[in-house]
Amino acid sequence: DQQVKQNSPSLSVQEGRISILNCDYTNSMFDYFLWYKKYPAEGPTFLISISSIKDKNEDGRFTVFLNKSAKHLSLHIVPSQPGDSAVYFCAASRTRSNYKLTFGKGTLLTVNP
């Protein structure tokens, strides 16, 4: 039973446009959410997070939106750059200090010049 789902295995966008990566979760106990970025032959690196007490968190070109009623979050990248091409993982935990992160399967983003 997959508790964190990223239904789009891949996404392709043009440089300068917006990239929107989506993530759904089923466990209503999750209250802290993270996005990780992974380049080939490297480990995932932390990108941005959001607590369930917020519905938006912004960091430069990256914004994460959380819709708790829909159990849905999304990552917006504006403007997209070729260097953003990577696999993006959505992850969730029950509390910010809880050790156990549950990951989605990832979405491969390709930003075309």
Added chain:
Amino acid sequence: DAGVIQSPRHEVTEMGQEVTLRCKPISGHNSLFWYRQTMMRGLELLIYFNNNVPIDDSGMPEDRFSAKMPNASFSTLKIQPSEPRDSAVYFCASSGQGRGYTFGSGTRLTVV
């Protein structure tokens, strides 16, 4: 800070052989995690150590898998005997108080 260091980067072994994966966490981090990444299941937590003590090993797939953390700067994940279905990328990650995970670059294991 060299980050989380894993070795080897790649391992190819024959079915039935013992495989040992190694991890050096970031100095000062008190939590260590072993994850496995496969196409079918994505990133799965195998085991979690806190202050060198295994806290949760519910993700270890079966008795062929074992993990140790003899001190704060070293951990191993052992598979004995290895099987082709163990082929995956194995990641080690560490974290400190109130900080997110830092992942190593992973070990790509191929069992033939």
